[in-house]
Amino acid sequence: MYEHFSADYDDVFKAAEFKNLDDVESFGRRFRKVSLQLQDNECNKVVGRMTICASHAFAGDDLCFYDAIVKKVQHKEHSFESGEEECLCNFILNWQHGPNVGNLTSATVENICLIQHTTGIDPKVASFLKKSRDKIEMAYIITQLPKVGMEPKHKEYSHEMYSTSSINLFVAYVIVLPHLCL
Numbered sequence: 001m002y003e004h005f006s007a008d009y010d011d012v013f014k015a016a017e018f019k020n021l022d023d024v025e026s027f028g029r030r031f032r033k034v035s036l037q038l039q040d041n042e043c044n045k046v047v048g049r050m051t052i053c054a055s056h057a058f059a060g061d062d063l064c065f066y067d068a069i070v071k072k073v074q075h076k077e078h079s080f081e082s083g084e085e086e087c088l089c090n091f092i093l094n095w096q097h098g099p100n101v102g103n104l105t106s107a108t109v110e111n112i113c114l115i116q117h118t119t120g121i122d123p124k125v126a127s128f129l130k131k132s133r134d135k136i137e138m139a140y141i142i143t144q145l146p147k148v149g150m151e152p153k154h155k156e157y158s159h160e161m162y163s164t165s166s167i168n169l170f171v172a173y174v175i176v177l178p179h180l181c182l
């Protein structure tokens with residue numbers, strides 16, 4: 001589910017639907033911490049060749065975020081007219097995804113979010129990935145077990161062999177024992 005969106009927009013993934021461990025790992029890489037809105041006094045944090053998350057406005061109020069690489073930052077003097085610092089810089093972005101993929105566009109501070117590069121993963125996602133891996137590993141183990149139809153036959157065969165040996169031994173013992181008594 002997506003924050004601030006209705007259930008109509010939910011994407012549902014089931015732990016049993018992944019075909020192999022690569023699919024699970026690839027799915028896990030699609031998650032990262034929420035990117036942080038760049039503040040007006042932080043524009044010096046954005047430099048060339050940096051990957052950021054940028055907003056793209058569709059018709060209406062739709063706003064989507066896509067990764068983009070900063071091609072260049074055109075620094076401009078900040079304004080303090082409103083009593084607060086206002087960044088007037090331009091950020092030339094090379095979009096990596098979305099409708100502008102491959103295009104260069106100019107953006108301003110309100111379009112930019114800083115990606116949080118952390119190794120941690122959301123506990124809920126981690127738990128889901130573990131369940132998915134367990135299901136795949138269990139399915140693999142099951143395929144490696146001897147076929148159900150084969151196992152009893154093998155056991156019956158062994159049992160017959162053992163019984164026959166025992167009977168033979170017993171018969172030999174009975175024969176030998178009277179001989180010893182005599």
Ligand SMILES: [Zn+2]
Binds near residue numbers: 040044075087
């Ligand atoms: Zn600025």
